[in-house]
Amino acid sequence: MRAARLKSWARVAVALALLSAGWGARAQTTRAQTKAQASKAKGGEARWRSALERVTAEDLRTHLKYISSDELEGRKTPSRGLDLAAEYIARQFRAAKLEPAGDDGYFQTANWRLSARDASAFRLAFKGGPAVAPEQIGVGFSVAGFNFWEPEGDLSLSGAPVFKVDYANVPASLTREQVEGRVVLTELPAFPRGDMGRALQMLREENEFLSRMRGLGAPLVLAFERRSERARGGRSPRVFDPETRGAGRNTPDFGFGGAQAAPVLFVHGAAGARFYDSLPAGAAQTTADVRVPAPAESPVKVRNVAGLLRGSDPSLKDTYVIVSAHYDHLGVRENCDQTKEDCIFNGANDDGSGTVGVVELASALSKLSPRPKRSILFMTFFGEELGLVGSRYYGRHPLVPLEKTVAQLNMEQIGRTDDSEGPQVGTLAVTGFDYSDVGAALERAGEAEGVRVYKHPTKSDAYFSRSDNQSLADAGVPAHTAGVAFDFPDYHAVGDEWQKIDFDNMTRVVRTVGRALLALADSAQEPRWNEQNPRASRYVDAWKKLHGNSRQ
Ligand SMILES: [Zn+2]
Structure with a gap:
């Protein structure tokens, strides 16, 4: 994931307008077909379907326009813009009636230090x-x-x-x-x-x-x-x-x-x-x-945002599935004249897209009745851009017991389809795809939502350790990141703006993640690391350590 030159804005805007018109039409027919299928299907599927259909392109756009707006100044860790984003996310969690899962309402507060020369x-x-x-x-x-x-x-x-x-x-x-x-x-x-x-x-x-x-x-x-x-x-x-x-x-x-x-x-x-x-x-x-x-040091508070949808099954509600994304980004370019040029790293795709995916799923899935069997923890992390420090903080200070956390689905860069390897429409890559059963769960969810969930031949394994799933994986929890474009124009550049997001495609991707989440939360079976895959062996060991010898 490295930066490339900003494309001509006008050309991108025209191309996006043409493409999204096409996808919009297709999305309508798909919705009509799936509605018909849902009415025939049994209770569970119809319930899931109606919850997932609450994920809409309009909502995702509304949330992302704010999260990636100039007002939030690139959401650097720490900054006023990051705090505004955290408060917005917390308001959405409150509106969804999630239980506050932090130490301060929806906030998990890290009392850190600022060092400056x-x-x-x-x-x-x-x-x-x-x-x-x-x-x-x-x-x-x-x-x-x-x-x-x-x-x-x-x-x-x-x-x-x-x-x-x-x-x-x-x-x-x-x-x-x-x-x-x-x-x-x-x-x-x-x-x-x-x-x-x-x-x-x-x-x-x-x-x-x-x-x-x-x-x-x-x-x-x-x-x-x-x-x-x-x-x-x-x-x-x-x-x-x-x-x-x-x-x-x-x-x-x-x-x-x-x-x-x-x-x-x-x-x-x-x-x-x-x-x-x-x-x-x-x-x-x-x-x-x-x-x-x-350097002179001063105290600073940085915050993860966490809301819980309590499960409905008496024996499974004290187990958890986490869905997450990082809500921080790079801030504002230094030595940049805001009157003459664009200085703000808006981070619409990285990772505003995953963040609003979490927010939208919180809203959509909280209306399920009955609720999923396991509890779902909706999380957004600070400090990914500083080296995954918000999710590592969570790994050291889990809000729900790690040994009761059965899986984590993390979303990164799910909005842009213009990958350096060509358009990624209707596809979703999973990091460490075959390290655990979670890849297959996402694959099945994708089949129902018309999204091809796949293992990228070189990047899926290489990117496993580069996002906010790593901290929980290290602890033994099957944890993966799902993303649409590994490498897109404007990566870590000021041009990563909401206008370039494909919201219709993103809707299908968020529904896919939501469906996998529901499948994991409603199944009595826990996902397991793949003991046949040598690349997963350290995570298999961590899982055994986490659960003691009783469950080997
Ligand atoms: Zn990112």
């Missing part, structure tokens, strides 16, 4: 080499959006000699004598667009490089970044869980070395690049003065 206290100056005015140099400390370097304290270097290393050609013979105490200057390559696997590989390579430099005694790496004039992201406050402080980075699954890596500061712009180019390789006469101020 005073940008005006940054210093970087060079002496004894090519002349460069300090004010010409911009400094940030981010790596491609992942702030994985976050030392607790400050960093202060005075008169530290520099050492220039060609990143593409790092000499294997580098010794500690050469590098120790020196600031390493280098240029890191740009990440490719549209190739998540390659980008992650490059990130790992960068981390290996940074770890090696630290191992050789370099106190700091200065990475010259000639493509951008200004720092992005690195100076904005960082939110973190004091419980897990020092336990690793936001995204441990990506294999960052974290504390083992040398800190890296990015130097942006042409002036810095000219300075870098003028230096000889290896040790130079130049010295660097660097000051990175210590």
Whole structure:
């Protein structure tokens, strides 16, 4: 899932208008046919059908227009926009008469910390080499959006000699004598667009490089970044869980070395690049003065939103199925002039679409009479974009017992059909499709709703650990993510707006997830991890641990 260039808006709008007209007509005939079928079917199916038909394109559009509106400022964790989104979701849960399942009504509150550095206290100056005015140099400390370097304290270097290393050609013979105490200057390559696997590989390579430099005694790496004039992201406050402080980075699954890596500061712009180019390789006469101020901390509240539809079966109502999505996104572009350009990451598809899917299912399924046998927990998570931190928080602080949670269905990017591999109309991919029985449950639901639920040959397994199902899977709960487009234009770009959503297709997809949810909630049989699939073995083990030996 990586960004691509924004398409011509006009062309997209015309294409969408044409396409949605076609789908609208088809959707009407489908609805008429299924109504006729439903009247013939027995009680259960008719009941499900009428509940699922309460999921409508109109409702989804209404909810998403608000959730992805500019007013919510991209729903960054934490932000005023994120809070507004949480309050909206809670209002919908209240209107659906769900039981509040959090510690504060519908909110599960995480008391976290904000850490920010005073940008005006940054210093970087060079002496004894090519002349460069300090004010010409911009400094940030981010790596491609992942702030994985976050030392607790400050960093202060005075008169530290520099050492220039060609990143593409790092000499294997580098010794500690050469590098120790020196600031390493280098240029890191740009990440490719549209190739998540390659980008992650490059990130790992960068981390290996940074770890090696630290191992050789370099106190700091200065990475010259000639493509951008200004720092992005690195100076904005960082939110973190004091419980897990020092336990690793936001995204441990990506294999960052974290504390083992040398800190890296990015130097942006042409002036810095000219300075870098003028230096000889290896040790130079130049010295660097660097000051990175210590971060100041303050408390912050971030919230998951949770509502419960209590089950109706005396023996199954204390067991749970979770349906979820993340309601956070990336916020507002830094150093962006809102009077001249679009600066807001609206996140309509990522993951406004999944969020309003949860909200709409809460409304539709809460009117079922009798209610499903098991209880259903409707959840939206904060902090997915920071590395799944809201769902990981839930995994450590479950609102209903994990050993009584039989499955989680998580929705991601269910609104856009314009995938990089071609249009994805009437299809739904499931991550870790055959790791558990849940994939097959979704497949059967899709057959009834006219949606082909499938295992993507390369992405279904690769994306399993990249969304908010992972935390519960780690705990042993069969948990998967369902999505329509893995990779769409505007991914993590300001053009991810509600006008580009295919609401008719999304309606069918949400009904499919809702139907699978009902099947799981009404069945006395619990889904199980697939013991035949070696990729699921760690989850099989986690399930056994969660349930003790009694149920093996
Ligand atoms: Zn997402």
